[in-house]
Amino acid sequence: MNQLPFIPNHIYNRRADIHAHYGGNWQSGISPSRAFPYIFIFTGKSGHQHGYKDGWDNENIFTYTGEGQAGDMRFTKGNLALRDHLQNGKRVFLFESFSKGFVKFICEVEFFDVDYFETNDTSGATRVGLKFFFKKVGAYVPIQPAMFQSSTMATESEQAYGIKLPNETERKGLVTSRVGQGAYRKRIIHRWEYKCAVTGFDNLNILIASHIVPWAESTNEEKLDVHNGILLSPTYDALFDKHFITFENSGKIILSDAIAREAYRKVGVSGNEKINHLRDANFDYLERHRNYFVELIK
Numbered sequence: 001m002n003q004l005p006f007i008p009n010h011i012y013n014r015r016a017d018i019h020a021h022y023g024g025n026w027q028s029g030i031s032p033s034r035a036f037p038y039i040f041i042f043t044g045k046s047g048h049q050h051g052y053k054d055g056w057d058n059e060n061i062f063t064y065t066g067e068g069q070a071g072d073m074r075f076t077k078g079n080l081a082l083r084d085h086l087q088n089g090k091r092v093f094l095f096e097s098f099s100k101g102f103v104k105f106i107c108e109v110e111f112f113d114v115d116y117f118e119t120n121d122t123s124g125a126t127r128v129g130l131k132f133f134f135k136k137v138g139a140y141v142p143i144q145p146a147m148f149q150s151s152t153m154a155t156e157s158e159q160a161y162g163i164k165l166p167n168e169t170e171r172k173g174l175v176t177s178r179v180g181q182g183a184y185r186k187r188i189i190h191r192w193e194y195k196c197a198v199t200g201f202d203n204l205n206i207l208i209a210s211h212i213v214p215w216a217e218s219t220n221e222e223k224l225d226v227h228n229g230i231l232l233s234p235t236y237d238a239l240f241d242k243h244f245i246t247f248e249n250s251g252k253i254i255l256s257d258a259i260a261r262e263a264y265r266k267v268g269v270s271g272n273e274k275i276n277h278l279r280d281a282n283f284d285y286l287e288r289h290r291n292y293f294v295e296l297i298k
Contacts, residue, residue, distance in 0.1 A: 006093060024038075031078070039085055041109075083132075094107055198275060201233045208232055210229065210231075
């Protein structure tokens with residue numbers, strides 16, 4: 001592995017320590033250097049008003065929102081540089097905002113996948129955004145992007161990336177038809193580490209990425225919140241979606257009395273199942289799911 005020019009978790013003055021030495025636009029979230037084969041990307045809470053929201057879906061996969069504050073995001077400038085950085089021999093370094101003028105170096109990452117999603121621009125208008133999936137350099141990811149069932153239809157020139165920005169008709173229908181949910185499904189798959197949250201079953205062609213709080217009852221932000229998602233095999237997904245099962249914050253399954261225990265056993269549900277990888281951010285969504293579940297069985 002090539003030597004890192006930065007120290008992980010070290011704090012740097014962005015202008016003086018990074019751009020003064022290596023070049024690149026110190027005001028851009030995606031900042032390619034002309035003098036070095038480097039691209040610097042920066043993440044932080046300040047971009048939320050522009051529809052930017054990034055984060056680690058698991059310990060090896062970081063999702064990063066493309067650039068562009070108004071209108072649909074496209075593969076130009078920084079977005080194009082990121083998409084093609086491996087072919088162009090560029091290295092990508094991820095930094096996180098620390099305080100005004102200072103950033104923390106996280107790690108070197110490389111392109112894994114990209115897809116589009118629905119978000120808002122600076123004016124609040126609905127637009128199509130690009131969601132990049134980067135993996136830590138040197139990390140092992142047990143799947144390849146081609147293993148995802150993509151919601152996109154690639155053009156000949158973009159088949160290597162499996163993505164096409166939707167046409168105008170599709171774009172206008174994003175809210176009602178959920179066109180462009182490919183990025184969300186992929187995030188759920190990465191979040192649950194490529195297997196059913198309950199059984200550990202790991203065939204991605206079968207697994208279903210579900211909302212905990214249903215799409216129709218979620219806010220715009222909750223619709224795309226990875227913590228409002230769960231990856232389930234079909235039997236558990238069907239029961240969870242119909243609120244015949246739910247889960248405690250400990251992960252323990254709860255069975256509805258609306259179905260006989262013998263019927264559960266016939267479809268392979270024992271009542272002893274447990275989710276082992278819940279996070280605190282899942283708890284509010286699970287509580288809301290349980291509230292509906294309780295009302296259902298009263």
